[in-house]
Amino acid sequence: MRLLSHVEASPEQMRILADTRPGFHLVRGAAGSGKTTTALLRLRQLCATRLSRRERLQQDAPVRVLVLTYNKTLEGYVAELARQQVPNSPGLALRVSTFSKWAVGMVGNAGLVDRERTRTAIASLAASIPLPVDFVIDEVEYLLGRFRPENLDDYLGARREGRGQAPRVERVLRQRLITDVVLPHIAHKEKYGWRDWNDIAVEAAQIVGQSPWDVVIVDEAQDFSANQARAIAAHVSTDHTTTFVMDATQRIYPRFFTWTEAGIQLANTHVLRSNYRNTRQIAAFARALVEGLPQEDNGSLPDFHASDHDGPLPTVAVGKFSNQVRFALRHLQTKIDTGSDSVAFLHPKGGGWFDYLRQALNREGIEWCELTRASEWPSGPESVALCTIHSAKGLEFDHVFMLGLNQQVTPHGKEEGDATLDMLRRLLAMGVGRARKTVTLGYSADDPSTLIDLLGVGTYEEVRL
Template identity: 80%
Template structure:
């Protein structure tokens, strides 16, 4: 599976690379604006600057560099690229990891439980609340990740930006959530000897005796929680340079917080406006999915006016799932060069939802690899990747297929401004934005996802298969 090709820094990126001052920096931009590329170029520049200073001052301590990503798939991808940027540098210690792995290495994984264990407990405790189960689970994750344990009562009066307009959660419901769900959940964890991922983040932030980091790059920072950001801040050197790279429009987890409340005072904020990845047609298609969502300060809409390339109009295949798959295979055979181009099949759920696709790819003799939760970037010759949309965050491919977009795989509430629908809109737009050349969506005519209705007229071609 191909990595990003070598690129020269643009004038827009050069301005960011030139800012090597200590402190916290923010780089934000829409999908396709080169955020990950900029982060890696900045990594190389900051490492060179620090190494030169180390040699000039004849310092013995190495320059310690930390690159953090949100998930394993992106970690494997970024790790390969990061090592290409700074490989062979004497006097430099480079660590590329997910936040979770980095934190666990500090505090251990004893008693650690994942969402498969915690979510049923939260749902059971919340059974009397007049809110959807999935929404409550996300709300609990949101508030516990945003506030320190000792400050959890601040949830009662805090602004709930980034969580949608519905369901409405007034002060009375917030109080019930704290007393009927959060407090019993914390007690349940203590009784069972459980630690969840937020506990690990908090413990890691308080862990003493840890080495500090001189250069830190945090990619896809919009999906880090406030407690995770506090932990990062607790382990940087006195003259660190830390860069958060993000786009709030692509936030797909309930993580909203302000930099100030997380204890971060930004030295500078940089904006990437050009779209280097997408064609004008792909960017226009993605923009229609998120246009009208609540604006967030660190977000940016996909901008087709900022693209410099044209390409085919995205296709939307309508028919039975098997027919969608065989349409995609014909595209692979007739329109795509698998010796030089990359292809991603993305799906909101993944796993067993890819079973039929795997069978067809195998019968056609088309090699593929799985990206979801992969801790290392695939090094084989495969040009076709299968992944959940979540795991594709930060990646890019020449061609993107998202088939089987039926209502069953995109459930949400019915109220205007529903938080789950807003999240799904961001998720689908993020998946579309992974494409450099073409996008193909697919759905069954008698069970379309409501997201299909949000596609902007004139931005795609419907194909009956």
């Protein structure tokens, strides 16, 4: 699977690379603005600067460098790119990891239960709360990830930015969530010796005696929780340079927090404004999906004015799923050069939802690979990848197909400002933003996702199958 092509730093990126001062730095920008590229160029620059200083001062200890990603797929992608960017030097100790793997390495995984088991346990306590069960689960994960265990009552008066306008969670309901769900859940975990991923983050922040990191790069930081940010901040050297790279508009998990409450004082904030990846048509298509959503300080809408090249209008194919797949494969075989271009089929769910597509690709003799949760980037000749939209965060492809966008796979509440709908809008826009050249969406007219109604008039070409 082809990696990001080599790029030279733009004037916009050069200003960021030149800032090698110690402290916490934030790099933010919309999809397509080159955030991951900037992170890797900054990684190379900071490593070179630190190695030069180490040699000048004749220091024995290696420069310790940590690159953290949110999921395994991005870890594999960034690890491969980092190996190309960073010199192989005995004076440099480089680690690329997901946050979870890094934290478990410090505190161990005894009693660790997976996220689905945790969600099931919370659901069993949520019946008494007059809110949708899935919303309660997300709300509990949000408050546990944002506040330290000893400060859970801070949730009662906190602004719930990033959680949508509905359902409303007034102070009385917040107290009930703590009393009837959160505290019993914590007691249940203690009784059975369970630890969840938030516990791992909290414990990692309390570990002492670990060798600190001199350079830290955190990619897709908008989906890290406050407790994860606290853990990172607890393990940096006194003159560290730590860079968080993010776009709050692409946040697809309920993990809003402020840097101040996480104990992080930013030395500088850099903003990437140009859109190097998307055509103007793709950026306009993505923008319509998130326009009108509440904008956080660290978020940026896709900007077609910031793109410098044009391409065809995105395509929306309407018909039975089998016809969507047939249309996509015909397009793939006749209009895409798979010898040089990369192709991704993305889906909100993945897994078994890809079964029909897998069979169709095999029948046509098209080589493909799976990217979801792949901790090593595929090194084979395949140019076609299957991946959940969640796992595609931070990646890019020449052509993106998202088929089967029916309401069954994008369920949400009916209230205006529903938190789940807001998340789905960000998720689909993020998937669209992975594309460099073309985007194709598909849905059945019998069960269209409500997201289809949000597509901007004139931003796409519809094809009836």
